[in-house]
Amino acid sequence: MLDRRTKEQLLSEIAAEVRACTRCPLHATRNRAVPGSGDPDARVMLIGEAPGYYEDQQGLPFVGAAGQLLDRLLARAGLVREEVFIANILKCRPPKNRDPGDTERAACAEYLDAQIGIIQPCIICLLGRVPLQALIDPDASVTRIHGSRIRKHGMLWIPLFHPAAALHQPHHMPALETDFDRLADALRDVTDP
Numbered sequence: 593m594l595d596r597r598t599k600e601q602l603l604s605e606i607a608a609e610v611r612a613c614t615r616c617p618l619h620a621t622r623n624r625a626v627p628g629s630g631d632p633d634a635r636v637m638l639i640g641e642a643p644g645y646y647e648d649q650q651g652l653p654f655v656g657a658a659g660q661l662l663d664r665l666l667a668r669a670g671l672v673r674e675e676v677f678i679a680n681i682l683k684c685r686p687p688k689n690r691d692p693g694d695t696e697r698a699a700c701a702e703y704l705d706a707q708i709g710i711i712q713p714c715i716i717c718l719l720g721r722v723p724l725q726a727l728i729d730p731d732a733s734v735t736r737i738h739g740s741r742i743r744k745h746g747m748l749w750i751p752l753f754h755p756a757a758a759l760h761q762p763h764h765m766p767a768l769e770t771d772f773d774r775l776a777d778a779l780r781d782v783t784d785p
C-alpha cells in the first residue's frame with residue numbers, strides 16, 4: 593500500500609505525461625488534456641467516457657451542467673467531489689464528442705490503469721456505456737445492469753447511467769438517483785462489512 597505522498601507524486605507524474613502526450617491523433621485537436629483529479633486516497637473512483645467541450649476548455653473532468661448534477665448525485669451517496677477521484681477512459685476530447693475509437697482507447701488505457709493501480713479504490717463507478725464496455729464486457733448493456741455490483745481485481749465495480757444522459761433524457765433521472773443511493777449502500781458495506 594502506497595502512502596498518500598507517494599500517490600500524489602505518482603499521480604502528478606501521470607498528469608504531466610498526459611498533458612504532453614502525443615500517442616494518438618486526439619492530441620492535435622484537444623485544447624487541454626484532462627488527466628483526472630481528486631483524492632489520491634479515494635475510496636470511490638468514477639470513470640467517464642472522455643472530456644466534453646467544457647472539460648477540454650478547462651482541463652478538468654465533469655465541469656458544466658453534468659458536473660453540477662454529478663455533485664448533487666454524489667451528495668446522495670454522502671460524498672463530496674474532493675473525496676473521490678474522477679477520470680475518463682480517454683484523456684483528450686474526441687472531435688464533436690464522438691465515441692472513442694479502438695486505437696485511441698488502446699493508446700490511452702495505460703494512464704487509467706496506472707491511476708487505478710495507484711489509488712486502489714474500494715469501488716469504481718462506471719459512468720455510461722463506454723467505460724462499462726471498455727473495462728468490464730464489450731457486450732454489456734448499461735440499461736440492463738446499471739446499479740449492480742461486479743467484483744473484479746478485488747474491487748467493486750458499479751455501472752451507472754452517465755449524468756449527461758439524464759440531462760438529455762430526464763426519464764433516466766430516477767434510475768440514476770436510485771443508483772447513487774445504492775452506491776451509498778455499497779460504500780457502507782465495503783467500509784463496515
Ligand code: SF4
Nearest residue numbers: 613616619683684700
Ligand atoms: S487521448 Fe490519451 S493517448 Fe490520445 S493523446 Fe490524449 S492522453 Fe494521449
